[in-house]
Amino acid sequence: MLYQILLSYKTKDDLLIALLDELIAWWLTTPEIDSTDPRSRFLDLVRLEAQIQDRAFIDLLLEFWILGRHHPKMRSRFQDAMVKYRERFCITAQQMIREDKDKLSKLSEVTAESVAIFASSLVIGNVLQGMFDPEKSNTEALLSVTKILFAE
Numbered sequence: 001m002l003y004q005i006l007l008s009y010k011t012k013d014d015l016l017i018a019l020l021d022e023l024i025a026w027w028l029t030t031p032e033i034d035s036t037d038p039r040s041r042f043l044d045l046v047r048l049e050a051q052i053q054d055r056a057f058i059d060l061l062l063e064f065w066i067l068g069r070h071h072p073k074m075r076s077r078f079q080d081a082m083v084k085y086r087e088r089f090c091i092t093a094q095q096m097i098r099e100d101k102d103k104l105s106k107l108s109e110v111t112a113e114s115v116a117i118f119a120s121s122l123v124i125g126n127v128l129q130g131m132f133d134p135e136k137s138n139t140e141a142l143l144s145v146t147k148i149l150f151a152e
């Protein structure tokens with residue numbers, strides 16, 4: 001069976017791209033969030049994304065990420081995936097900014113996109129920390145800092 005699956009791909013690159021597409025689909029699966037207000041939804045999304053649920057998938061995704069730096073098709077797939085990943089945070093960030101016009105909109109550089117980039121960088125940094133130095137990785141501390149930064 002596995003041999004037949006492998007034969008369905010013409011090249012090794014085709015197989016790697018198919019595997020990457022599966023990993024990206026897993027990565028971009030949106031978690032369920034019950035919170036109703038935008039700030040809580042944003043913080044819950046960061047919390048859910050920052051938790052390392054499936055270590056093997058994350059490790060494999062990061063291996064592909066490293067490989068993709070020098071592989072144009074993989075690099076393109078990751079760039080598209082990052083846009084989609086940030087969009088997940090961007091929607092909630094837009095709602096949060098609209099709701100809190102006094103605080104967040106005072107700074108012209110605070111946009112939904114900048115908040116989304118902050119959140120995705122925070123989550124990805126936490127995952128990398130967990131991969132390379134798990135003893136120093138503390139998702140709860142990261143969430144506490146995020147709550148302080150986005151406190152009312």
